[in-house]
Amino acid sequence: xxxxxxxRTHEWVRKxxxxxxxxxxxxxxxELGDIVYVELPSVGACINAGQSFGxxxxxxxxxxxxxxxxxxxxAVNDRLQDEPGLINQDAEGDGxxxxxxxxxxxxxxxxMTEADYKTTL
Amino acid sequence: MAEKLIFEKGSSGRSAFSLPELDTPETTLxxxxxxxxxxxxxxVSEPEVVRHYTNxxxxxxxxxxxxxxxxxxxxxxxxxxxxxLAAMPAFTGVHPYQQEKYAQGCLRLLYELQDxxxxxxxxxxxxxxxxxxxHGELTxxxxxxxxxxxxxxxxxxxxxxxxxxxxxxxxxxxxxFEVVEVASNARGGVDMAALDKLMxxxxxxxxxxxxxxxxxxxxxxxxIADLVHGRGGQLYYDGANLNAIMGWxxxxxxxFDVIHLNLHKTFATPHGGGGPGAGPVGVAEHLIPFLPVPxxxxxxxxxxxxxxxxxxxxxxxxxxxNFTVCLKAYAYILSMGSDxxxxxxxxAVLNANYLQERLKESYNLPxxxxxxxxxxxxxxxxxxxxxxxxxxxxxxxxxxxxxxPTMYFPLIVQEALMIEPTESESLEGLNAFVExxxxxSEEAEENPDLLRTAPHVTPISRxxxxxxxxxxxxxxx
Numbered sequence: 001x002x003x004x005x006x007x008r009t010h011e012w013v014r015k016x017x018x019x020x021x022x023x024x025x026x027x028x029x030x031e032l033g034d035i036v037y038v039e040l041p042s043v044g045a046c047i048n049a050g051q052s053f054g055x056x057x058x059x060x061x062x063x064x065x066x067x068x069x070x071x072x073x074x075a076v077n078d079r080l081q082d083e084p085g086l087i088n089q090d091a092e093g094d095g096x097x098x099x100x101x102x103x104x105x106x107x108x109x110x111x112m113t114e115a116d117y118k119t120t121l
Numbered sequence: 122m123a124e125k126l127i128f129e130k131g132s133s134g135r136s137a138f139s140l141p142e143l144d145t146p147e148t149t150l151x152x153x154x155x156x157x158x159x160x161x162x163x164x165v166s167e168p169e170v171v172r173h174y175t176n177x178x179x180x181x182x183x184x185x186x187x188x189x190x191x192x193x194x195x196x197x198x199x200x201x202x203x204x205x206l207a208a209m210p211a212f213t214g215v216h217p218y219q220q221e222k223y224a225q226g227c228l229r230l231l232y233e234l235q236d237x238x239x240x241x242x243x244x245x246x247x248x249x250x251x252x253x254x255x256h257g258e259l260t261x262x263x264x265x266x267x268x269x270x271x272x273x274x275x276x277x278x279x280x281x282x283x284x285x286x287x288x289x290x291x292x293x294x295x296x297x298f299e300v301v302e303v304a305s306n307a308r309g310g311v312d313m314a315a316l317d318k319l320m321x322x323x324x325x326x327x328x329x330x331x332x333x334x335x336x337x338x339x340x341x342x343x344x345i346a347d348l349v350h351g352r353g354g355q356l357y358y359d360g361a362n363l364n365a366i367m368g369w370x371x372x373x374x375x376x377f378d379v380i381h382l383n384l385h386k387t388f389a390t391p392h393g394g395g396g397p398g399a400g401p402v403g404v405a406e407h408l409i410p411f412l413p414v415p416x417x418x419x420x421x422x423x424x425x426x427x428x429x430x431x432x433x434x435x436x437x438x439x440x441x442x443n444f445t446v447c448l449k450a451y452a453y454i455l456s457m458g459s460d461x462x463x464x465x466x467x468x469a470v471l472n473a474n475y476l477q478e479r480l481k482e483s484y485n486l487p488x489x490x491x492x493x494x495x496x497x498x499x500x501x502x503x504x505x506x507x508x509x510x511x512x513x514x515x516x517x518x519x520x521x522x523x524x525x526p527t528m529y530f531p532l533i534v535q536e537a538l539m540i541e542p543t544e545s546e547s548l549e550g551l552n553a554f555v556e557x558x559x560x561x562s563e564e565a566e567e568n569p570d571l572l573r574t575a576p577h578v579t580p581i582s583r584x585x586x587x588x589x590x591x592x593x594x595x596x597x598x
Contacts (some may be wrong), residue, residue, distance in 0.1 A: 031535070036590035057530075059586045084591065114165045 003060040004092065007068035008120070012092055013103075013111060020103050021067070021096040023069060024056065027121050029091040036046035038080040038097065045073050046101060049107055054097065056087070069107035071100035122581040124176050128597055131165035138167075165316025169425050180522055180580065188546060192527040193286070193334060193494045195386035197362045197469075202456065203389065203449035212448060213454050218438040219415035221425050222337045228424035231442065234264055234451045235401075241307050241454075241462070242363070243373020244379055244403030248412050249442040256383030256437065257400025257529060258292040258328075263434045264379060264404065264411040265355050271411075271432060274307045274353070276325035282311055284335055284531040286359055287330040298325060305533055309335040309488040311345055320348055326355040331375065332362045334531040336473065336495035346376025355379060363387045364543070365494035368463030379409055388450035399446040413437045445580070469494040472551060476542055479555045483562040487534050495541035497534050504536050509565040509572045511536040516583065517564065519576035521557040 005013040010028035014021045029035065042045040047053040047067035054065040076098050080086060087095035114121070165173070183189070189196040208211075215227055251257035262279070269276045279293035283302050303319055306312040310333070316576065320327070327349050331339040339345070349356055358372040360381035364387045373379045384390045385398035392398065404412065412435045415426035426441070436550040457465065469484040470493050477486065477496040485499040500511040515525035529540040542551060564571050576582055 034587035034590075036587060057590075059590060061532060063532075085587075 004114060005007070005068075005108065006117035007066065009066040009068070011066060011068040013047075013068050013071050013108070014092075015108075018045055019027065020069075020071065020100050021062055022067065022098050022100060023096040024091055025117070026091045027039050029087050032063065033060045035084045040074055040076045040078075040080065041098065043073050043076060044105075047071055047073060047098075049110075056084075058065045065097065069100070069103045071107075072102045074101050075099040076099060088117065110117065122135055124173065124180070126597070127165060127170075127173050127267065128161075130169055130173065131163060135164045135166055136167075137165060137170050142156075143354055151480070164474055178231070178287055181570060184545070187522055187524070188542070189524040190526045190540045190542050190554070191524060192264075192336070192497070192541040193530070194392060194527070195361075195362055195383070195494070195541060195543055196392060196524075197364070197386075197389055198542040198545040199389050199391050199449075200453065200456065203452045205447040206452045207448050210270040211332065212445065213443075217444070222423065223424050226424070227444065228417055230451055231444075231447060232419060232424050234447055234454075237419060237451070237454050238382060238401055239403055241367060241371070242360075242382070242403050242407075243371030244377075244380060245373075245406045246409045246416075247401050247403045247446050248411060248416065249399065249401045250437050251381065251402055251414050252399035252438055253289045253385070253398035254359075254383040254400045255292065255383060258288055258382075259295055259401045260434070260437050261357055261379040261381050261402045261404075262296045262298070262326070262411060264294050264329075264402075264408050264436075265299075265357065267411045267432065267434050268355070276323055276354070278324045279320075280316070280319055280327040282325060282329065284309070284333055284533050286330060286334060286361060289330075289357075289359060293328065304328070305335075308340075308490065309333065309337045310339050313341055313344060313348070313581060316345065316348060320352050320354060322353060322356050324349075324352070326357050326378075327359040327391075328344055328359060329377075330359040330362050331372070332365045332493035332495075334362075334533070334539075335497050336362075336365075336492040337488060337490065338365075338493055342375045350376065361386060361406075362494060365466060367466040368459060369466055373403070373405065379408055384446055384450040389453040390446045390449040396445055397443045399440075399443045399450065401447075415441065465544045466494075466519055467541070472542040472544060473540070475548075476540060476555065479557055483540070483559055494543070495539060495582060497531065498536060498538045498540065499534050500536040503562070503565045507565045507569045509569045511538050512540065513569075513572040513575065514561055514565070517561050517572045517575040518557065520578050521550075521561075523554060523557060 002016045004012050004074040006012050010025045010103050012023055012025050035056055035058045041053050049067050049070045051067055052064040053067045056065060073078050077096050083096060180593055184196055184198055189233050216222055231249055235249060238247045243507050251260045277299055279298040280291045280301050280303050281299055282305060291517055293300045301319055304312045304315045321489055333340055335337055338492040355378040358377035360380050364380060366386060380403045382401050385392040410432040411434055414428045414430050414434055417427055420426045473494050473496055477492050486500050487499050505510040511528045515528050518525045529537055530539055
């Protein structure tokens with residue numbers, strides 16, 4: 001079972017074997033409304049926990065994406081360029097935004113479990 | 122019924138004009154410069170053109186038709202006398218490149234307006250150049266940057282509250298600063314402990330609105346100013362909400378170093394599509410050398426445009442300013458007088474508090490305290506209990522003949538509805554709006570679909586904003 005954890009800024013992180021995927025939560029996509037544009041970072045760039053790594057734009061607002069952990073980007077979800085609505089359809093699955101590596105245990109352990117995250121909503 | 126596009130009207134060969142007969146020899150252009158296909162223009166008669174645009178204009182909604190409670194935008198009534206004055210040939214006939222000695226009246230007006238705005242805000246000097254609020258912000262922050270460069274200090278960060286207008290972080294980023302967000306506290310003000318941690322010697326400025334975007338007065342403003350100044354930073358004042366305190370309190374006295382105003386909000390000049398704006402910038406003493414050129418000043422031979430300012434950030438626009446906008450603000454200030462401006466601010470605050478009190482039972486009021494010129498409701502209860510969102514309530518207001526309030530801003534309030542009545546509304550007008558809002562709150566419970574499908578009275582109900590943004594196609598075919 002791949003565990004998913006959450007940040008206070010409504011991003012999720014999931015370990016799938018070697019891959020670590022990051023996206024925004026189901027709750028976050030619901031709050032944002034229809035997403036119309038995603039500004040993706042480049043593969044090979046580093047993200048720093050708590051800092052912005054991209055932007056999602058919905059019909060309501062443009063919002064920064066905050067890195068839930070530090071690491072190096074190994075892939076970005078290119079499908080979002082043409083189909084930003086994937087985040088609305090499947091925020092925590094097909095709507096993943098980036099994949100990263102070299103995430104520290106300390107960063108992972110600082111994230112909330114799904115149960116803890118739900119109590120914050 | 123929706124008005125067709127003008128391209129969908131008329132028929133081939135129809136036109137609304139006839140050119141006079143050719144009275145010069147006909148010449149032909151070189152083949153390579155000729156169009157291969159005729160220009161596609163609408164082919165309509167004069168009555169069709171007139172009806173088309175008249176019908177479109179009747180679909181418009183403005184303050185001259187009704188209540189326009191668009192929070193943060195201060196949609197106050199624009200007195201018609203200002204338009205009459207701005208249309209006087211003495212002003213419309215002046216060219217911006219006219220020699221200064223032949224434009225003394227206009228320069229005097231600008232000089233006096235600078236002086237009046239400096240007096241109202243407690244600043245030492247003003248520039249009228251910036252063409253609108255965001256442009257004013259950019260001008261102000263460029264001066265802050267130039268100031269630190271002159272001091273030889275590398276300060277690369279700017280702090281903005283999480284409730285800030287989006288233009289604040291955008292401005293700071295445009296100037297090359299890193300933007301850091303400071304959280305709001307439970308009362309809706311800046312969290313002093315968080316600010317204390319963020320404010321370091323790499324921070325150039327904090328950008329604040331007071332009252333803030335929740336319509337709340339920043340009670341700790343003097344402590345914030347002490348903290349920021351104590352660590353060598355500047356305080357930037359976003360003047361979007363000046364209408365609440367005009368004549369009662371001055372940003373300069375609160376410790377702000379640089380401010381911008383929106384003449385098209387606070388000083389009753391047309392807003393949005395009604396005309397260009399103006400975003401004058403005021404500064405404290407130490408920033409005067411950095412003001413953009415030219416500065417309107419008074420010399421031994423009358424009023425003049427001063428370009429000899431070596432530390433100036435340079436020009437920020439062509440010519441001098443949006444002159445007739447400044448003229449209208451000047452006329453507004455003179456016709457109101459200082460007591461009138463004070464009264465306007467007081468009435469704006471009273472109107473907002475009256476609406477807030479009457480609506481806070483039916484809608485959530487996340488920050489329940491005395492508001493200033495505007496307040497922010499939340500439709501969270503309607504969303505949770507009836508599946509009706511802020512946008513549905515806003516759209517339903519159109520059916521009742523009102524312009525909707527600002528929605529989904531500030532970002533720290535979920536399902537936000539930001540309401541600013543301004544001083545222009547009478548008690549009867551406010552009561553009618555309250556009745557509509559209370560009725561809509563009942564409708565949300567009894568017939569939520571009525572709201573979800575609103576508006577029902579407009580030719581187009583809800584444009585597909587999502588598709589328009591995802592697949593923008595602005596071509597006719």
